[in-house]
Amino acid sequence: xxxxxxxxxxxxxxxxxxxxxxxxxxxxxxxxxxxxxxxxxxxxxxxxxxxxxxxxxxxxxxxxxxxxxxxxxxxxxxxxxxxxxxxxxxxxxxxxxxxxxxxxxxxxxxxxxxxxxxxxxxxxxxxxxxxxxxxxxxxxxxxxxxxxxxxxxxxxxxxxxxxxxxxxxxxxxxxxxxxxxxxxxxxxxxxxxxxxxxxxxxxxxxxxxxxxxxxxxxxxxxxxxxxxxxxxxxxxxxxxxxxxxxxxxxxxxxxxxxxxxxxxxxxxxxxxxxxxxxxxxxxxxxxxxxxxxxxxxxxxxxxxxxxxxxxxxxxxxxxxxxxxxxxxxxxxxx
Amino acid sequence: xxxxxxxxxxxxxxxxxxxxxxxxxxxxxxxxxxxxxxxxxxxxxxxxxxxxxxxxxxxxxxxxxxxxxxxxxxxxxxxxxxxxxxxxxxxxxxxxxxxxxxxxxxxxxxxxxxxxxxxxxxxxxxxxxxxxxxxxxxxxxxxxxxxxxxxxxxxxxxxxxxxxxxxxxxxxxxxxxxxxxxxxxxxxxxxxxxxxxxxxxxxxxxxxxxxxxxxxxxxxxxxxxxxxxxxxxxxxxxxxxxxxxxxxxxxxxxxxxxxxxxxxxxxxxxxxxxxxxxxxxxxxxxxxxxxxxxxxxxxxxxxxxxxxxxxxxxxxxxxxxxxxxxxxxxxxxxxxxxxxxxxxxxxxxxx
Numbered sequence: 001x002x003x004x005x006x007x008x009x010x011x012x013x014x015x016x017x018x019x020x021x022x023x024x025x026x027x028x029x030x031x032x033x034x035x036x037x038x039x040x041x042x043x044x045x046x047x048x049x050x051x052x053x054x055x056x057x058x059x060x061x062x063x064x065x066x067x068x069x070x071x072x073x074x075x076x077x078x079x080x081x082x083x084x085x086x087x088x089x090x091x092x093x094x095x096x097x098x099x100x101x102x103x104x105x106x107x108x109x110x111x112x113x114x115x116x117x118x119x120x121x122x123x124x125x126x127x128x129x130x131x132x133x134x135x136x137x138x139x140x141x142x143x144x145x146x147x148x149x150x151x152x153x154x155x156x157x158x159x160x161x162x163x164x165x166x167x168x169x170x171x172x173x174x175x176x177x178x179x180x181x182x183x184x185x186x187x188x189x190x191x192x193x194x195x196x197x198x199x200x201x202x203x204x205x206x207x208x209x210x211x212x213x214x215x216x217x218x219x220x221x222x223x224x225x226x227x228x229x230x231x232x233x234x235x236x237x238x239x240x241x242x243x244x245x246x247x248x249x250x251x252x253x254x255x256x257x258x259x260x261x262x263x264x265x266x267x268x269x270x271x272x273x274x275x276x277x278x279x280x281x282x283x284x285x286x287x288x289x290x291x292x293x294x295x296x297x298x299x300x301x302x303x304x305x306x307x308x309x310x311x312x313x314x315x316x317x318x319x320x321x322x323x324x325x326x327x328x329x330x331x332x333x334x
Numbered sequence: 335x336x337x338x339x340x341x342x343x344x345x346x347x348x349x350x351x352x353x354x355x356x357x358x359x360x361x362x363x364x365x366x367x368x369x370x371x372x373x374x375x376x377x378x379x380x381x382x383x384x385x386x387x388x389x390x391x392x393x394x395x396x397x398x399x400x401x402x403x404x405x406x407x408x409x410x411x412x413x414x415x416x417x418x419x420x421x422x423x424x425x426x427x428x429x430x431x432x433x434x435x436x437x438x439x440x441x442x443x444x445x446x447x448x449x450x451x452x453x454x455x456x457x458x459x460x461x462x463x464x465x466x467x468x469x470x471x472x473x474x475x476x477x478x479x480x481x482x483x484x485x486x487x488x489x490x491x492x493x494x495x496x497x498x499x500x501x502x503x504x505x506x507x508x509x510x511x512x513x514x515x516x517x518x519x520x521x522x523x524x525x526x527x528x529x530x531x532x533x534x535x536x537x538x539x540x541x542x543x544x545x546x547x548x549x550x551x552x553x554x555x556x557x558x559x560x561x562x563x564x565x566x567x568x569x570x571x572x573x574x575x576x577x578x579x580x581x582x583x584x585x586x587x588x589x590x591x592x593x594x595x596x597x598x599x600x601x602x603x604x605x606x607x608x609x610x611x612x613x614x615x616x617x618x619x620x621x622x623x624x625x626x627x628x629x630x631x632x633x634x635x636x637x638x639x640x641x642x643x644x645x646x647x648x649x650x651x652x653x654x655x656x657x658x659x660x661x662x663x664x665x666x667x668x669x670x671x672x673x674x675x676x677x678x679x680x681x682x683x684x685x
Contacts, residue, residue, distance in 0.1 A: 042426075050425045057418050154505060156439045163443055244413065244440045248505075251414060295422045300380070301409035 023267035023319070027282035034286060038293040045296060051289075052174055056243070058288030059177040060085075060236045061255055065262040066188040067229040069280045072263055073192075075205045075272035076222050078120060078229050080135040082255035083142035085237030086248075088113045090146035092238055093155030093247020102162055110234045116142055117230015121223035139256070146249030155247040162242050177239055181284075184232070189277035201225070205272030261308065262287055265315050370401040371429035371627045373620065376419060378434045378460065378538070379411030384565040384591050384612060385434070387685035388459065391616025392432070398642050399624045401429075411538065413440045420444045424451050430623040433467075434459035438507045442466040454626045458619035460508050464662040468626055469633035469655060471619040472664045473610040476508070480515020482608050482670045483588055484525075487561045490585040490605060494527035495558030498550040500571050500588075502538040502564040511659070512563050531557070536567050543570035551578060562588030568607055572598035592673055592681035599678045606674040610667055613685055614645040618653065618667060635663050 039046040064081055071078055092109030096102055120138055124131045172179070192198035204211045204218050212218050236255075241247050266283030268275025287308065294304045375392050377385035389405050396403035406423070408415025413436045421444060423431055431448055435441040438461055445455045445466035455462065457470035464470075473479075487497060499516065501509050513533065520528060531554050536543025543566055551557055551574065560575070562568030568590040575584050576598065586604040591612070598604040621641045625631035631639050637655045644651045648668060658664035673681060 044427075045425055053421070053425060057421060151504075154437070154440070240414070243443070244417065245443045246437070246439050248413070248437075248440070250412070253410070253412065253414075292422070295406075295419070296426060298404060298406065301415065 024276060024279045024282065027266070027279060027286060031282055031286050031289070034289050034293060038289065038296070041293075042296050052178060054289065054292040055178040055181070056175050057292065058284065059175075059181040060240050060243075060252075061258050061262065062284035062288065063181050063184050064229075064232055064236050064255070064259045065266070065280050065284055066184050066277065067225065067232045068259050069263045069266065069268050069275055069277065070188065070192060070198075070201055071222075071225050071229055072260075072268050072270065073205045073272055073275050074201045074222055074225055075208060076124060076131040076226065077260070078117075078135045078226060079132065079256045079260075080116070080120060080139035080142055081229060081233040081236075081259060082252040083139045083146075084113050084116045084230055084233035085240065085252040085255060086146045086250070087116065087142045087237070088234035089237035089241035089247050089251055090150055090155075090249050092241065093158070094149050096158065096247075097155045102159060106238055109238050110231060113230040113232075113234020113237070114227055115230070117227040117233070118223065120230065121226030124226065125219035125222050143249070150247070150249050154249075156245075158242070158245055158247065160245075163245050180235075180239075185277065185281045189281075192277050197221075202273055205274075207273075258287075261312055265312055370399060371624060373401050373403040373623050373627075374423045374426075374428040374431045375403055375405045375616075375620070376416065376423075376431060376433040377405065377407045378416070378436050380405070380407045380409050382566065383594055383685070387591065387612040388434075388616035388619075390685065391613035391618075392620040393616075394613070395617045395620035395624065395642070399621075401620075401624055401627075403620065408436075411436065413437045416441060417444045420448060424448050424453060427451075428453060429627050430454050430456065432456045432458055432619050432623050433462060435462040436460070436503075437505050438463055454623075456619055456623050456626060458615060460506055461662075461664075464660075467633075468631075469622065470658070470662070470664045471615065471622060471667065472658065473612075473615050473667045474670045475666060476511035476659055477515050479589075479608065479610075479670050480512045481519045482672075483512070483561060483563075484516040484519035486587045486606055486608060486672070487559050487585075488520075488525055488528060490587055491528065491559045493525060496529050496531045496554055496556055497559035497561060498531055498554060498557055499533045499561045499563060500543060500547055500550070500567040501533055501535050502543075502567060504535055506538075509563055516561065516563075536570060538564055538566045540566055540570050543567045544574050547571040547574035548578065551575070551580065551584060557584055559585045559587070562586065562590065562607075565589050565591045565594070565609070568604065569594045569598065572604040575603045576601060590673070591685060592678055593683075593685060595673065596678050596682040599673070599675060606672060608670045608672055610670055611645065615667055617641070617643075618645060618665065622665065633663055639665075 068078065068081065088109040091112050092105045095105040095108050116138070120135055123129060123134045192201065200216050200221055204216060204221060208218060237252060240251050244251065262283045263280055264270060265287065266275065266280035268280065290308070291304060294307065373396060375389055377388065392403055406419050408419060416436050417440070420431065424447060431453055433441065433445065433455060435457065442463035445462050448455050449466065455467045457467045459473060461470040491497065499513065501513060503509060517530070520530065532550060534546040534550060536546045547560055547570055550560060560571040562571045568586060568588040572586045572595070575581060575586055581601060581603045587607050589609050590604070590607040591609065595604060595607055618641065622631060622639060625639055631637060633655060635655055635657060639653050641651045641653065645668065653665050655663050655665055
């Protein structure tokens with residue numbers, strides 16, 4: 001009898017689809033097309049340096065998409081991530097202003113994110129409240145903390161050396177933020193696709209009850225995921241704060257929506273149980289470069305938003321329509 | 335069959351993206367044909383008549399010099415949005431950036447990056463930190479405007495009673511300074527019977543400012559006046575007063591744009607308000623941007639610049655870089671201008 005934990009094939013229908021019909025391949029094609037468009041329409045801007053520069057604007061959201069993908073695959077959603085980012089940035093600034101040295105302030109900010117994520121996870125699993133409801137509440141609470149602490153002010157004049165973290169290259173060829181993004185992608189990729197922990201995540205997302213009765217620690221795994229998400233959200237907030245040079249409570253507004261968009265476009269199913277890190281990685285690049293390219297073409301921000309929404313709808317329509325037709329054909333043949 | 339449909343939908347997806355880029359390309363190519371410099375105009379946000387009128391002045395100056403100018407800004411009026419706009423401008427290698435900063439310090443790192451990349455930055459309306467710009471075109475001295483608004487408010491309420499202040503965003507440097515000068519003016523004994531009961535923030539958004547104004551009237555039933563510290567705040571406050579049927583009982587004044595304030599002036603909710611000539615502001619800032627690109631202007635104390643036409647503030651059309659109120663160097667547009675029944679019709683037609 002096949003071992004459900006070791007046999008991915010029972011969950012993924014990838015043995016039925018050829019490589020070229022896989023979602024990830026389509027994303028590769030899309031990415032190549034977008035880069036080609038940018039190259040053709042604005043050739044003088046299409047330099048490696050600029051493409052790397054562009055990553056700075058979207059890596060803050062992209063690193064968040066990675067743990068969020070794991071969360072959604074496991075059947076949980078967290079819409080408080082942007083608020084955690086803001087709260088971590090604010091707390092780091094407040095600690096720094098009260099005399100703590102910068103390194104310690106950053107660590108404290110990250111710990112705040114860990115605590116926030118952990119709190120999310122505990123309430124979701126132990127109180128059995130749907131994750132979207134819980135994180136809706138914490139979204140408001142965490143954002144509120146930032147405003148209570150700083151009110152309408154900001155902690156200004158953070159040291160320039162700090163700004164290097166989020167906005168610059170340090171002494172390297174690739175921006176520091178991009179390096180963080182690539183490293184995280186590899187780490188999360190290995191965890192999700194190649195480890196038994198990752199397989200457990202898929203199983204929980206596909207059938208929570210079966211997973212529970214198979215002996216998987218569903219609650220514990222989900223709490224781990226929300227905690228990690230909280231940590232990365234805090235990191236994202238700190239990187240943003242470093243890029244701006246001052247700690248403010250109003251940063252990262254709307255980031256949670258963008259992160260979820262990236263994850264869904266990357267092939268992760270909103271119902272859980274499906275999706276890959278390579279897909280999410282490609283989706284980060286696609287959405288990032290589409291935004292970058294459209295801004296270069298001087299298209300208004302509102303239009304870009306509509307375009308991104310439209311892209312998402314079409315992208316989600318395809319698998320649904322194909323599934324529908326497939327199931328209709330099955331009925332036809334029976 | 336389902337494979338074909340899948341492929342079809344994918345092609346639709348790709349075509350959609352392609353069309354989007356193609357549509358954008360049309361716009362960009364059309365603009366690239368002008369000779370002269372490429373100037374980028376970055377307001378605090380898009381879609382408000384105040385900034386639209388500044389842009390009109392900017393376009394006038396650009397046309398005069400044969401430069402290409404285009405407007406980009408964050409549609410959500412946010413700091414992050416504005417930063418990413420400037421980042422993109424650096425990559426586009428524009429020749430000069432004129433910016434009304436959403437936050438003086440938050441925009442400084444990216445503006446410095448632009449300057450280091452060889453793209454000069456000129457501030458207008460709302461300054462960015464002094465070392466992140468060549469110069470800042472200040473529409474009126476903070477003292478002149480602050481004291482002027484305070485005096486106008488006092489005249490309207492006959493020098494007695496409670497007044498509330500409706501500001502924009504708390505971090506904007508111009509807001510903080512005007513507020514400070516209003517308070518400073520009111521330390522004079524002749525205002526002893528007046529009291530500022532509250533300062534509320536509408537974040538330069540119409541609806542939020544309207545709600546805050548309503549809140550002021552509700553919280554302070556004896557309120558006699560509301561002072562609006564921005565061109566968004568004042569009409570919002572006047573609308574709130576009119577809608578609540580409080581014309582004559584609560585007087586509104588402050589800064590406003592003639593076209594948006596005309597009805598309120600004629601109805602009486604806001605008999606008088608102050609501003610400067612926004613078209614001139616855009617015109618002067620853009621002229622300076624051109625001169626900076628030419629290498630003729632560096633923003634040092636005492637430097638002079640001659641414009642193509644006279645403005646309200648400088649009838650001889652020569653501006654000089656002076657020391658600003660923070661010890662930084664600025665170019666001052668001129669004294670504030672008062673609008674009331676006598677001139678509102680004429681100016682409302684202009685902007």
